[in-house]
């Protein structure tokens with residue numbers, strides 16, 4: 001009897017060993033969290049210290065408003081051509097990836113049978129695992145020659161005020177490509193070896209899995225009761241998907257878009273390989289030329305600096321950090337905007 | 351109300367006279383069938399109360415090997431409230447979801463026998479379930495408003511059916527909300543999210559959403575079971591009013607509710623068997639089957 005009560009009070013006693021173990025786990029876990037925060041803060045600090053050094057030598061005004069990026073030859077550090085190159089690739093790849101990725105997500109979540117989905121979803125995710133250098137290589141070796149095959153004309157000048165209908169028969173291959181704005185003279189140039197179009201296409205393909213995978217999760221999370229309500233009102237499957245399921249999953253879809261865009265903005269290897277290293281202010285009004293010509297993104301410019309002999313000293317080296325800050329500012333803005341949108345639509349169906 | 355004579359037994363009749371009183375809101379131009387066979391004109395709205403709108407003959411429903419409905423034959427009259435009661439799992443929901451072919455959404459479900467709406471077998475090859483559901487609305491057990499504004503919820507059906515151009519949408523939304531006894535509570539906040547409403551309000555919104563497209567029949571699957579008593583009594587009042595204009599088929603596990611609001615009552619018992627189907631008064635006061643009496647008096651189920 002006394003033995004029993006002894007063991008009961010024993011079992012209620014704090015076990016010193018377990019308590020110490022628990023404390024250790026708590027420290028380890030907290031340590032990991034602190035480490036990631038420290039690394040992030042460290043990166044931002046390192047970036048800003050060097051970037052500030054740079055901006056002491058080169059005025060920020062010259063940096064942010066300059067239209068010529070030629071650090072070695074002219075000693076000019078205008079970031080605008082790089083920003084425009086980055087935006088060009090981002091926008092054009094988004095034009096491909098956002099609709100295609102969402103359509104794929106809708107197919108997977110609403111249309112595909114269980115069997116098809118179980119094959120397609122992993123397959124799409126493999127696409128996300130392809131090393132980006134391979135995408136760059138694909139752009140150079142396959143995409144550009146393929147597209148160039150369809151655009152066999154060299155700098156065909158389409159004079160202003162020509163209507164789409166008036167395009168002669170020998171131009172059918174490009175008719176889809178012509179913007180016959182009455183005010184502008186458009187030139188459909190032939191593709192350069194390095195060009196923004198093929199870079200945008202491969203980056204677009206690269207980020208499709210990100211859009212489709214995250215969007216598909218969001219679509220699948222929409223409760224069936226909403227689908228039933230919609231079917232019950234005489235909706236077709238397409239109505240249910242586009243008018244009920246997609247709007248209900250807005251927050252997840254926006255999240256997928258932002259992640260994909262951030263990836264496109266930060267993408268380096270494929271764009272460096274496919275688009276080249278010639279910083280270029282946008283051509284206007286001949287906008288099509290932007291796609292056909294080589295250009296350079298912020299990331300590609302950083303690679304170029306990092307690969308050069310000047311590594312370690314001088315404004316050219318420090319410019320790399322100013323570029324890094326700029327890139328960071330762009331993606332941070334994107335993420336903040338996305339968070340605002342996401343909050344606005346959060347868990348809409350709950 | 352004018353009463354067009356309608357052949358309900360073979361369904362394919364050429365009557366094209368329309369009830370002018372309900373013409374402006376009437377969706378009867380919406381063909382139920384993809385092609386060939388048309389049930390246009392067989393407008394149950396103009397059928398007199400009591401005429402058969404929905405009829406099942408030897409209906410069996412299976413989920414894979416499980417039989418959920420066993421040889422059910424019943425005729426549901428127009429513009430009355432028909433209640434289906436029975437213990438949980440006896441197939442009430444399954445039967446209800448056969449009527450507007452919501453069971454199509456369940457891969458394992460298989461239907462045998464006949465289910466006629468307006469004389470037309472709805473499981474025939476060339477029946478379009480989307481067109482069918484445009485004439486047979488549904489209200490579910492748990493309120494399921496879309497995560498949209500109150501207005502957009504009510505307007506959804508008309509928009510998706512492409513009828514928002516034909517009618518005055520604002521007016522139709524207001525009228526539907528009035529008929530669902532919700533207008534006074536929400537008239538100043540039509541742009542607010544439907545999800546901000548209380549459960550009872552959400553359910554009345556779902557009813558408004560269903561009647562906005564002016565269906566012939568409204569199916570309700572335990573529409574008040576997730577609501578508190580006050581909200582429930584509002585819904586019950588509403589259902590009785592709706593029956594003046596619509597055919598209402600309601601599943602409930604609440605026998606008092608069935609006794610209060612329905613004209614006819616069908617008692618399902620385990621195994622998906624329809625044991626007795628009669629006027630509500632008869633079922634509750636003088637049922638033919640002992641099993642039904644036992645169930646109603648609480649000795650069973």
Ligand SMILES: Nc1ncnc2c1ncn2[C@@H]1O[C@H](COP(=O)(O)OP(=O)(O)O)[C@@H](O)[C@H]1O
Nearest residue numbers: 413418437438439440441442443444445456458
């Ligand atoms: N989607 C489904 N898949 C498989 N079995 C189902 C499904 N829905 C219902 N059942 C089965 O069919 C029977 C009848 O269910 P149900 O019609 O929901 O009954 P009730 O509405 O009367 O409670 C039950 O045995 C249930 O388990």
Ligand SMILES: [Mg+2]
Nearest residue numbers: 442443444571
């Ligand atoms: Mg049920």
